[in-house]
Amino acid sequence: MPAIVRVRDLHKSFTRGTERIDVLRDLTLDVGAGEFLALMGPSGSGKTTLLNLIAGLDTPTAGEISVGENVISEMSESELARWRTRHVGFVFQFYYLLPVLTAYENVELPLLLLPLTREQRRKQVETALDLVGLSNRTDHRPGQLSGGQQQRVGIARAMVTDPTLIVADEPTGDLDTKSADEVLTLMEILRAQLNKTIIMVTHDPKAAARAQRIMHLEKGQLARDTAAIGMAAGR
Amino acid sequence: MHGLPPEFGPVSLDSSMLLLAGYLLKGLVQVNLLGLVLGLLTLPVFFLVLYAAERAVGAVASATGSFPAKLLLIMFRGVRRSPLRSSLTYLALFVLTLVLCLIYAVLHLIGNATAEKEANFKAIVTHKTLIPSQMPPGYLATFRRLCLEELPPDMRPVNGEKDILSWSFVGGTTDKVNPRKDNTLFMFALEPDKVMSMMDGLDDLTGAEKEALAKGLELMGRNKQAIFVSPSRLRAMNLQVGQRVKLHGLNYKDLTGEFEVAGTLPDGKYEGVGFMNVQYLFQALEAYKRDTGAAHPMADKCVNLIWVKLPTKEAFERLAQMVNNPKHFGTVPIKLETASSGIGTWLAAFKDIFWGLKFILVPAMVGIMSLVVANAISISVRERRTEMAVLKVLGFQPRHVMALVLGEALLVGFLAGGMSSLLAWGLLGNFKFQIMFFGAFFVPLVALVYGPLLGMAVSFAGSLGPALSAKDVKVAEVFAKVA
Numbered sequence: 001m002p003a004i005v006r007v008r009d010l011h012k013s014f015t016r017g018t019e020r021i022d023v024l025r026d027l028t029l030d031v032g033a034g035e036f037l038a039l040m041g042p043s044g045s046g047k048t049t050l051l052n053l054i055a056g057l058d059t060p061t062a063g064e065i066s067v068g069e070n071v072i073s074e075m076s077e078s079e080l081a082r083w084r085t086r087h088v089g090f091v092f093q094f095y096y097l098l099p100v101l102t103a104y105e106n107v108e109l110p111l112l113l114l115p116l117t118r119e120q121r122r123k124q125v126e127t128a129l130d131l132v133g134l135s136n137r138t139d140h141r142p143g144q145l146s147g148g149q150q151q152r153v154g155i156a157r158a159m160v161t162d163p164t165l166i167v168a169d170e171p172t173g174d175l176d177t178k179s180a181d182e183v184l185t186l187m188e189i190l191r192a193q194l195n196k197t198i199i200m201v202t203h204d205p206k207a208a209a210r211a212q213r214i215m216h217l218e219k220g221q222l223a224r225d226t227a228a229i230g231m232a233a234g235r
Numbered sequence: 236m237h238g239l240p241p242e243f244g245p246v247s248l249d250s251s252m253l254l255l256a257g258y259l260l261k262g263l264v265q266v267n268l269l270g271l272v273l274g275l276l277t278l279p280v281f282f283l284v285l286y287a288a289e290r291a292v293g294a295v296a297s298a299t300g301s302f303p304a305k306l307l308l309i310m311f312r313g314v315r316r317s318p319l320r321s322s323l324t325y326l327a328l329f330v331l332t333l334v335l336c337l338i339y340a341v342l343h344l345i346g347n348a349t350a351e352k353e354a355n356f357k358a359i360v361t362h363k364t365l366i367p368s369q370m371p372p373g374y375l376a377t378f379r380r381l382c383l384e385e386l387p388p389d390m391r392p393v394n395g396e397k398d399i400l401s402w403s404f405v406g407g408t409t410d411k412v413n414p415r416k417d418n419t420l421f422m423f424a425l426e427p428d429k430v431m432s433m434m435d436g437l438d439d440l441t442g443a444e445k446e447a448l449a450k451g452l453e454l455m456g457r458n459k460q461a462i463f464v465s466p467s468r469l470r471a472m473n474l475q476v477g478q479r480v481k482l483h484g485l486n487y488k489d490l491t492g493e494f495e496v497a498g499t500l501p502d503g504k505y506e507g508v509g510f511m512n513v514q515y516l517f518q519a520l521e522a523y524k525r526d527t528g529a530a531h532p533m534a535d536k537c538v539n540l541i542w543v544k545l546p547t548k549e550a551f552e553r554l555a556q557m558v559n560n561p562k563h564f565g566t567v568p569i570k571l572e573t574a575s576s577g578i579g580t581w582l583a584a585f586k587d588i589f590w591g592l593k594f595i596l597v598p599a600m601v602g603i604m605s606l607v608v609a610n611a612i613s614i615s616v617r618e619r620r621t622e623m624a625v626l627k628v629l630g631f632q633p634r635h636v637m638a639l640v641l642g643e644a645l646l647v648g649f650l651a652g653g654m655s656s657l658l659a660w661g662l663l664g665n666f667k668f669q670i671m672f673f674g675a676f677f678v679p680l681v682a683l684v685y686g687p688l689l690g691m692a693v694s695f696a697g698s699l700g701p702a703l704s705a706k707d708v709k710v711a712e713v714f715a716k717v718a
Binding site: 048049052055057058077078081082084085086090092096098099100101105108109110112113117118121157169 | 315630
């Protein structure tokens with residue numbers, strides 16, 4: 001499986017007052033195209049920071065990150081914004097749908113920034129909503145949807161631009177077991193049928209077990225990197 | 236001030252200024268309260284307009300699918316999302332625009348009144364230094380002679396005698412012992428047959444109003460005791476048309492007049508005052524002399540102003556030279572000014588107040604309202620930082636996020652300013668009230684442009700800081716805080 005995400009000697013530190021905190025230290029990692037990777041680790045281990053860096057939401061202190069052909073660690077903020085629109089889909093723990101927009105309009109949001117016709121946009125939004133099973137909820141606002149449904153809208157929004165990479169930060173953290181299972185199944189479908197590369201941060205071993213590979217982080221460094229097949233069998 | 240304060244006699248400048256400042260402050264508080272009430276009453280209309288506009292923008296956005304239309308739609312929905320905050324911002328901007336519209340209208344009115352006319356303009360004769368102006372009655376006859384006989388024929392008033400009008404200010408009370416606001420009446424004593432052509436605001440009456448006033452003035456010419464009073468003053472004094480009233484002189488001490496309320500002045504014209512026949516005043520002064528053997532102390536000061544309509548600037552200049560000549564007017568010094576310049580001289584006494592109005596009050600109000608808007612928008616941005624971050628995650632540029640925040644504020648500013656100025660213009664256009672001898676007070680049509688612009692400018696000033704803060708939202712930091 002050729003690597004689509006390449007992280008080399010990544011270092012990220014923050015300064016709090018006079019104290020310097022190293023969140024990630026010399027981390028190197030490859031994620032293959034069409035791979036479903038789960039990032040696990042205790043709080044403060046640097047998983048979300050790593051996810052943010054790979055998704056171009058933050059810039060590293062040192063090291064290099066490439067996604068596909070793009071070296072994103074060298075991009076400016078506006079270049080990153082444009083790159084994210086085309087290449088990255090985000091799924092958040094708390095969905096973060098815009099409450100004033102309908103499900104359809106929320107999913108359409110990232111497409112507004114792309115040079116598409118109205119018809120092309122409509123088709124892509126309908127396909128995405130159909131895939132997550134919410135074709136009949138297009139005109140509902142987030143407040144009229146259950147948590148599971150909102151997260152499915154979130155997934156539709158993440159995949160509507162047909163991105164290279166989907167990153168998910170605790171996507172099941174706010175859901176009941178049944179909804180969480182539906183969301184994870186959707187992610188498996190995205191990987192298996194649409195060959196999407198997915199990186200998911202989770203605390204839940206059962207959710208992680210649905211990935212192909214689990215990476216454990218501890219104190220900003222890679223602690224274990226294991227295939228998840230055995231764990232998945234136990235679910 | 237030409238004899239207009241309620242005391243009807245010479246007053247010290249300071250007390251008049253204090254009085255006016257007090258009235259101004261009271262007026263401002265009342266206008267603010269009125270603005271607040273009107274703002275509250277129009278709130279449902281605001282939300283209705285907002286909703287209708289949002290529907291229209293939604294239709295355009297879905298028909299065209301254009302990014303700006305979608306962004307505008309998000310702005311509209313953002314405004315409706317927090318009704319309380321949007322209402323408060325609307326109210327603040329509504330009141331501000333209303334007050335500033337009124338201040339603007341006053342300044343506009345003064346600007347008009349002091350603007351020089353090139354032809355057929357009015358000039359005014361007053362005492363050179365005394366405020367209020369007081370002149371001997373003989374001056375009126377001399378001035379008439381100069382205008383009608385000594386000026387070159389082509390420079391004389393076009394309508395002769397009819398273009399010269401004197402004013403005498405007469406104040407009276409129905410209760411000699413306890414004169415109060417509700418039992419006193421201030422009147423212009425003048426020649427009834429010249430009222431329609433010489434009194435500002437009455438020369439442009441039409442239809443039934445003109446006819447009624449003309450008939451009334453005719454009656455006033457025949458019956459020297461007939462007076463015309465503004466409806467509001469009649470109500471305040473609890474008088475009715477047809478009623479007889481005895482007034483004890485306030486500035487003309489020891490003179491008592493018996494009048495008959497013959498009619499009312501047209502609505503909104505010369506509010507709070509009355510008109511009487513000047514011949515009645517002259518007769519009363521003569522009677523006083525006859526009865527007491529001595530002239531009344533005010534007998535030689537009973538002409539306050541003389542108005543004249545002149546055909547050209549040259550005529551004015553020639554007449555001014557004559558008026559300045561002590562050969563003609565040797566008892567007390569007088570001056571001839573254009574009406575605009577006369578009003579300007581009168582207004583000069585209030586220049587500090589106008590300066591304060593323009594350069595302290597207006598900027599202060601704009602500043603305070605900007606802070607109110609800034610506060611409301613800041614709270615809104617703080618509450619929605621995560622949303623702003625999500626938009627950035629999805630690829631929205633910082634300028635898009637900034638535009639959303641500014642756009643919401645500008646929308647509220649536009650609607651609040653627009654509705655406020657529309658209401659001010661509509662209301663004052665219909666009430667048409669007049670302040671003293673100025674023309675009818677009204678909010679100029681151009682306020683309909685300035686109102687929304689002002690609302691938007693204040694919104695912009697108030698929302699710029701929060702918008703910049705929203706633009707600079709750091710995505711990773713926002714999500715770290717949420718986590």
